[in-house]
Structure formats: structure tokens, C-alpha cells
Amino acid sequence: MLTLSNVSYAISDRFALQDLNLEIDQGAHVAIIGESGCGKTTLLKLIYGLYDTDTGTIFWGNSQITGPKDHLIPGMPFIKYLSQDFDLMPFISVEENIKKFLSRLYPKESEQRTQELLEVVEMTAFAKAHVKTLSGGQKQRVALAQSLANEPEILLLDEPFSHIDNFRKNRLRRKLFSYLKKQAITCIVATHDTTDILSYMDQTIVIKEGKVIANDTTKNLYKNPKTHYIASLFGEVNELPAHWFDINIIDIEITQLVYPHQLAVADSGITVTVIQSYFKGSHYLIESVYKDVTIFFNAATSYAPSESLQLSLSHYLDEPIISDRHL
Ligand SMILES: Nc1ncnc2c1ncn2[C@@H]1O[C@H](COP(=O)(O)OP(=O)(O)OP(=O)(O)O)[C@@H](O)[C@H]1O
Numbered sequence: 001m002l003t004l005s006n007v008s009y010a011i012s013d014r015f016a017l018q019d020l021n022l023e024i025d026q027g028a029h030v031a032i033i034g035e036s037g038c039g040k041t042t043l044l045k046l047i048y049g050l051y052d053t054d055t056g057t058i059f060w061g062n063s064q065i066t067g068p069k070d071h072l073i074p075g076m077p078f079i080k081y082l083s084q085d086f087d088l089m090p091f092i093s094v095e096e097n098i099k100k101f102l103s104r105l106y107p108k109e110s111e112q113r114t115q116e117l118l119e120v121v122e123m124t125a126f127a128k129a130h131v132k133t134l135s136g137g138q139k140q141r142v143a144l145a146q147s148l149a150n151e152p153e154i155l156l157l158d159e160p161f162s163h164i165d166n167f168r169k170n171r172l173r174r175k176l177f178s179y180l181k182k183q184a185i186t187c188i189v190a191t192h193d194t195t196d197i198l199s200y201m202d203q204t205i206v207i208k209e210g211k212v213i214a215n216d217t218t219k220n221l222y223k224n225p226k227t228h229y230i231a232s233l234f235g236e237v238n239e240l241p242a243h244w245f246d247i248n249i250i251d252i253e254i255t256q257l258v259y260p261h262q263l264a265v266a267d268s269g270i271t272v273t274v275i276q277s278y279f280k281g282s283h284y285l286i287e288s289v290y291k292d293v294t295i296f297f298n299a300a301t302s303y304a305p306s307e308s309l310q311l312s313l314s315h316y317l318d319e320p321i322i323s324d325r326h327l
Pocket residue numbers: 011012016034035036037038039040041042043190
């Protein structure tokens with residue numbers, strides 16, 4: 001288990017991370033999400049041992065993770081950190097970039113492992129190509145393969161698919177995360193892109209201004225986000241007065257977080273006016289307004305601007321999501 005206890009770290013006298021307490025199981029896939037600048041990269045660097053914590057400790061099982069004060073070359077040997085600027089050698093081939101992390105004493109095994117990793121990141125066809133000739137997305141895939149060459153116990157990925165096109169991203173994610181599960185490698189991913197996480201991450205940690213504000217299974221967090229900030233990390237979300245949909249709620253201050261797919265055009269409900277319809281491929285996202293509040297909802301068809309419709313909560317809203325303004 002990876003355990004962070006009371007970890008704080010300041011940059012230029014300002015807390016980048018404050019009083020973090022986290023537990024991550026061995027083999028778990030964990031996402032770290034939050035707005036830009038909230039401290040995701042700093043957290044990965046602390047876990048890798050690139051920084052010394054100001055307070056608190058980080059342990060992987062019984063081994064303490066310590067920073068540059070204790071290591072001539074910072075970074076723990078059993079952890080691999082793939083940063084946003086991948087560190088490849090441009091003038092040697094893709095396979096040589098991977099092999100340089102494998103033992104020269106076992107050329108056959110090294111060759112086999114290189115081919116296996118090229119297959120995971122779908123770069124077999126580029127094995128002999130010089131890295132300098134590759135696109136940004138191809139380089140990112142080589143960097144991913146390289147980070148797995150010498151199999152780490154913990155893999156830290158910072159925006160791992162940011163340069164990779166959608167065409168490849170889905171298949172690559174499936175292959176990579178099933179490979180990591182099979183090998184029981186603990187994986188922590190810092191990302192803006194929640195499609196990176198919903199299907200693959202067991203646990204999601206939400207950071208805001210250097211503090212952990214939520215830490216739960218990804219499913220629980222998505223289904224029951226405590227605040228608008230948390231819900232908005234998963235996409236568009238409405239924060240609407242709860243009494244609009246439930247006459248039993250008397251307190252008009254209570255609001256409810258509703259994702260666009262949780263609202264549907266119905267025979268009864270609130271009467272909204274359509275502003276615009278946005279084509280989303282599988283559906284339309286409709287922007288509408290009710291009592292000066294903008295409401296987004298999903299629909300199978302588009303609607304014309306100024307059209308009036310009745311909206312209600314769709315039946316598959318498991319439980320109302322009541323936003324807690326105090327969190
Ligand atoms: N070397 C540095 N010098 C000064 N401030 C820094 C430095 N590195 C990070 N910071 C600050 O620390 C905070 C956290 O940065 P961090 O890179 O961890 O955020 P992040 O959540 O990873 O952002 P992004 O999603 O944009 O990558 C930010 O306010 C950033 O400006």
C-alpha cells in the first residue's frame with residue numbers, strides 16, 4: 001500500500017499541497033483530477049521522490065519514499081514517472097530507446113520484452129524508426145512503452161494520452177490498463193480528461209487548491225459528487241434548485257446537481273426555452289433557459305431556438321444529488 005500521511009509541500013512560500021492523507025492499494029488504478037494548477041503534477045513528483053516533503057511521510061509498504069536530500073539521483077527505483085515532457089533519445093531507434101532500460105546480458109529476453117511492449121502501445125511498425133522522425137503522439141506511445149520496460153511497482157502517468165488522437169486513444173487505453181492490471185502494477189494517473197478514468201480507474205482523488213476534497217471509488221464520485229466543482233470535472237453539469245423537481249423540498253436554497261443525461265423532455269415538468277442545440281454524435285446537447293438559469297440536457301433530436309419544452313428528471317436518476325455548498 002502507498003500511504004501519504006500529513007504531507008505538505010510549499011513552492012515559493014505558497015502551499016502547492018497541504019496536509020494530504022491518502023492510501024492507495026497495491027495494484028489499484030487511481031486518477032488524480034482537478035483544475036489546472038491544483039497540484040496534480042506536484043503530487044506525482046512527491047510520490048516519485050523528486051521533491052522533499054516539508055511535512056509528513058510517504059511510504060510504499062515498509063519503504064519510505066524520500067526526496068533529493070537523501071538521494072544523489074532523485075526518484076525511487078521501484079517507481080516510474082512519465083512526465084508531460086517525455087524523455088527520449090531522438091537519434092536512436094524506437095526499439096533501442098526501450099532496450100536501453102533492459103539487461104544487455106539477456107538479449108533474447110530483452111528482444112522479446114521490447115516486442116511485447118511495442119505491441120501494447122501499437123508501435124511495432126515503427127520499431128526501427130528514429131525517434132526524431134516520429135509525431136508527438138507516437139513519441140508519447142514510445143515513452144509509455146519505455147516506462148514499462150523495467151517493470152515498475154508503481155507507474156505515475158502525467159496526462160498520458162494528451163498527444164494521442166482519438167482514433168488510437170480508446171484502443172491504447174484498453175490495452176495499457178488491462179496490461180497493468182494483469183501485471184498488478186499500481187498506476188496513478190494525473191489527468192484533465194475524465195474519459196481517461198471512468199472505465200479504468202478504481203479510485204479517483206479530487207484536488208482543489210492543493211487540498212484533497214474527495215477520494216472515493218470512481219463510480220461513487222461520479223454518481224454522487226458532493227460539489228459542483230467535482231461534478232464539473234466529469235463534464236457539463238447543472239446546479240438547479242431542488243424544489244423545481246420535488247415539491248416536497250421546501251427549502252428553496254437547496255440545489256441539486258444534475259448531469260445533462262439525467263434530464264429528459266416529458267409531458268410535465270418545468271417549461272424551458274431552447275437556446276441552441278449542439279450535435280454530439282450519439283445525441284444532441286440542448287442549451288435551454290428557465291427563470292434566467294441556463295440548463296443543459298441531452299436529447300435524441302435537435303430543437304429549434306425559442307421552442308418551449310417540458311423537462312423533468314429522467315427515471316434513471318438513482319438518487320438526488322444534493323450539492324453541499326459548505327464543502
Ligand atoms: N517550479 C515552480 N515554481 C513556482 N511555482 C510552481 C512551480 N511548479 C509548480 N508551481 C505552482 O504550483 C501549483 C501546482 O502546480 P502543478 O504543476 O502541480 O499543477 P497541475 O494540477 O499539475 O496543473 P496542470 O493540470 O496545469 O498540469 C501551481 O500553482 C503552479 O503554478
